[in-house]
Amino acid sequence: MSLMKKFAMLSIGRSFGLVALLAAIIAIGSVSFTLFEARKEMIELKRAEMKNAVEAAASTVNSYLARAEKGELKEADAKKMAIDAISNARFDNGNYYFVVNFDSISVSHANKKIETTDMSPLKDSTGRFFVKDMVELAKTKGTGFIDYGWTKPGDKEPSLKISYVIAVPKWQWVIGSGLHVHDVDAAFNSVIGDVAKVLVPLGLVMLGVVIFLSRRASGMLASIASTMNGLAAGDLQTTIAHQERSDEVGSMARALVVFRDAGLAKAEMEADKTRVEAQANAERDAADSARRHNEAERAEASRTQEGVVQALGAGLERLAVGDLTYRINEAFSADYAKLKDDFNGTIATLQETMRQIATNTESMKAGSVEISQAADDLAGRTEQQASSVEETATALDELTATVRQTAESARLASQVTSEVKAEAEQSTSIVRDAVLAMGGIEKSADEISQIVGVIDEIAFQTNLLALNASVEAARAGDAGKGFAVVASEVRALAQRSAEAAKEIKGLISASNVEVEKGVTLVGQTGGALQRMAEEITRVTSLVAEIASAAQEQAAGLQEVNAAVNEMDQATQQNAAMAEESTAAAHSLSQEADRLAGLVARFQLGGDVSGLKAMARTMQAAVAAAPRAAAPRAVRTMGAAAAATMSKRDHDKAWEEF
Numbered sequence: 001m002s003l004m005k006k007f008a009m010l011s012i013g014r015s016f017g018l019v020a021l022l023a024a025i026i027a028i029g030s031v032s033f034t035l036f037e038a039r040k041e042m043i044e045l046k047r048a049e050m051k052n053a054v055e056a057a058a059s060t061v062n063s064y065l066a067r068a069e070k071g072e073l074k075e076a077d078a079k080k081m082a083i084d085a086i087s088n089a090r091f092d093n094g095n096y097y098f099v100v101n102f103d104s105i106s107v108s109h110a111n112k113k114i115e116t117t118d119m120s121p122l123k124d125s126t127g128r129f130f131v132k133d134m135v136e137l138a139k140t141k142g143t144g145f146i147d148y149g150w151t152k153p154g155d156k157e158p159s160l161k162i163s164y165v166i167a168v169p170k171w172q173w174v175i176g177s178g179l180h181v182h183d184v185d186a187a188f189n190s191v192i193g194d195v196a197k198v199l200v201p202l203g204l205v206m207l208g209v210v211i212f213l214s215r216r217a218s219g220m221l222a223s224i225a226s227t228m229n230g231l232a233a234g235d236l237q238t239t240i241a242h243q244e245r246s247d248e249v250g251s252m253a254r255a256l257v258v259f260r261d262a263g264l265a266k267a268e269m270e271a272d273k274t275r276v277e278a279q280a281n282a283e284r285d286a287a288d289s290a291r292r293h294n295e296a297e298r299a300e301a302s303r304t305q306e307g308v309v310q311a312l313g314a315g316l317e318r319l320a321v322g323d324l325t326y327r328i329n330e331a332f333s334a335d336y337a338k339l340k341d342d343f344n345g346t347i348a349t350l351q352e353t354m355r356q357i358a359t360n361t362e363s364m365k366a367g368s369v370e371i372s373q374a375a376d377d378l379a380g381r382t383e384q385q386a387s388s389v390e391e392t393a394t395a396l397d398e399l400t401a402t403v404r405q406t407a408e409s410a411r412l413a414s415q416v417t418s419e420v421k422a423e424a425e426q427s428t429s430i431v432r433d434a435v436l437a438m439g440g441i442e443k444s445a446d447e448i449s450q451i452v453g454v455i456d457e458i459a460f461q462t463n464l465l466a467l468n469a470s471v472e473a474a475r476a477g478d479a480g481k482g483f484a485v486v487a488s489e490v491r492a493l494a495q496r497s498a499e500a501a502k503e504i505k506g507l508i509s510a511s512n513v514e515v516e517k518g519v520t521l522v523g524q525t526g527g528a529l530q531r532m533a534e535e536i537t538r539v540t541s542l543v544a545e546i547a548s549a550a551q552e553q554a555a556g557l558q559e560v561n562a563a564v565n566e567m568d569q570a571t572q573q574n575a576a577m578a579e580e581s582t583a584a585a586h587s588l589s590q591e592a593d594r595l596a597g598l599v600a601r602f603q604l605g606g607d608v609s610g611l612k613a614m615a616r617t618m619q620a621a622v623a624a625a626p627r628a629a630a631p632r633a634v635r636t637m638g639a640a641a642a643a644t645m646s647k648r649d650h651d652k653a654w655e656e657f
Contacts, residue, residue, distance in 0.1 A: 125149030138167035324351035368589035375582035407550030462494035
């Protein structure tokens with residue numbers, strides 16, 4: 001038996017117990033997981049506290065190191081003050097700091113006896129040289145955690161201890177502190193005890209509730225089962241409990257009430273059935289007597305009905321072959337007299353209706369012939385009109401294309417003249433700039449001429465000074481000979497400067513004359529270009545007006561062309577509709593012929609000659625109608641329409657009336 005089947009076979013009480021057990025297992029598992037995570041969190045918090053404390057101690061040592069490096073303290077005094085500061089410090093309920101150097105020699109410890117002792121031989125409970133590992137960790141990584149087994153004071157067995165170390169490389173110190181995990185476990189066990197104090201009573205309460213609910217549900221279900229057994233045994237007077245409940249048990253009890261009431265109703269129905277069967281037997285005997293009496297009456301009625309059916313059958317046979325002149329003349333009983341009158345009246349009405357249909361059929365034939373002729377004529381004219389409109393649309397397309405090309409050429413010409421105008425305006429601007437530049441050159445030449453005049457004046461003054469110097473040197477005698485030579489050289493230079501200034505002044509004057517001529521010529525060129533630009537502007541305006549007019553003409557022709565195309569489409573549609581109307585008219589004529597043939601199958605009797613005369617009169621009127629457009633219509637519709645129109649003289653069917 002599978003596990004699911006075993007679960008299905010469990011009683012209600014055991015099912016409640018199983019649910020409670022699963023709930024307890026889940027709760028215990030959840031609490032255990034939560035407590036385990038809480039222990040990890042406690043250890044991490046302790047590690048963080050220890051790290052912060054060791055970093056604070058290292059910060060204190062580094063502050064003394066910095067003062068020693070600045071010269072405020074001697075290194076030995078700084079080290080002593082740092083050791084005193086951290087050796088007396090305590091945290092976390094008496095935890096302390098230790099300091100060893102890079103050679104594993106103890107520098108500071110809570111146990112003063114081991115200071116200056118070589119700590120490298122120390123091993124933990126696993127044989128690990130943990131002090132060497134601390135120093136190596138600090139030297140290589142600077143900081144870090146290290147785990148090792150060590151016996152806590154007051155304990156007999158070693159426990160796991162976690163230490164955090166920081167290196168002070170300049171003094172070759174390793175500062176650290178440790179924490180026994182046993183302390184965390186003690187706090188953790190205290191938490192477990194507190195949790196157990198809460199969860200155990202709650203578990204007992206839940207167990208009691210489960211037992212109570214299990215027994216209560218089992219009792220109610222046992223009561224329902226006993227009631228069901230009583231109903232199954234046929235005891236319909238059994239009292240059904242728990243109907244007032246709103247849960248599933250109440251639903252089951254109310255369902256049993258319905259089952260009991262159905263059993264009671266079934267018993268009452270069986271009693272009623274017995275009474276009904278007895279009453280039915282009595283009624284059946286009375287019915288047999290009445291039936292024998294009615295059979296004789298039905299036999300007589302059957303014979304009368306057979307005669308009526310034969311008379312109606314004969315009338316219907318005559319009607320089936322199209323004889324509308326037949327009437328029933330046999331005498332019927334009073335019960336069937338109305339049936340005879342209704343049959344004769346129906347035949348008379350049908351006869352009159354068929355006469356009217358025959359007359360209307362000939363009228364319809366004549367009208368359909370006229371419609372066919374008019375439709376043929378309309379189709380021919382519509383086709384001719386469509387051809388004319390199509391030719392007009394083609395001509396308008398060509399004219400529109402020509403005007404559009406003219407507008408495009410005018411637009412290109414306008415664009416070219418605009419470009420020429422822009423180039424002329426640019427040339428005018430260049431000439432204007434050239435005039436301004438030449439004016440600037442002339443002004444600069446005047447300024448240079450003034451400067452040359454100043455140079456000439458300076459040379460003249462220098463010459464006078466040199467002359468005066470020569471006179472003074474001559475007066476000085478031999479002492480002034482050297483000065484006289486210098487004065488003569490200065491005089492010569494002043495004369496050459498004056499001559500050069502005169503030559504430059506002459507060249508500048510000639511240049512000014514040429515510049516004035518150039519300014520005049522450039523001004524004349526600018527005027528000519530200005531007049532040319534004005535003429536080009538006028539030409540551009542005219543070409544733009546031509547292009548605009550051509551575009552407007554093209555747009556107007558485009559609209560006319562669109563209207564003509566729409567007219568062409570409408571004409572084509574009219575032609576198609578005219579052809580459809582022609583085909584419909586011919587089809588109507590054919591249907592009228594077929595209808596006349598169908599009417600001819602009936603024997604109408606009465607004034608048949610009057611109907612024939614009326615038909616011939618209608619045909620003669622149709623034959624006398626004008627047929628001017630008929631040939632073209634016939635050509636348009638083809639041989640099928642002509643063959644249809646040839647049937648309008650058919651009147652042989654009237655000979656059968």
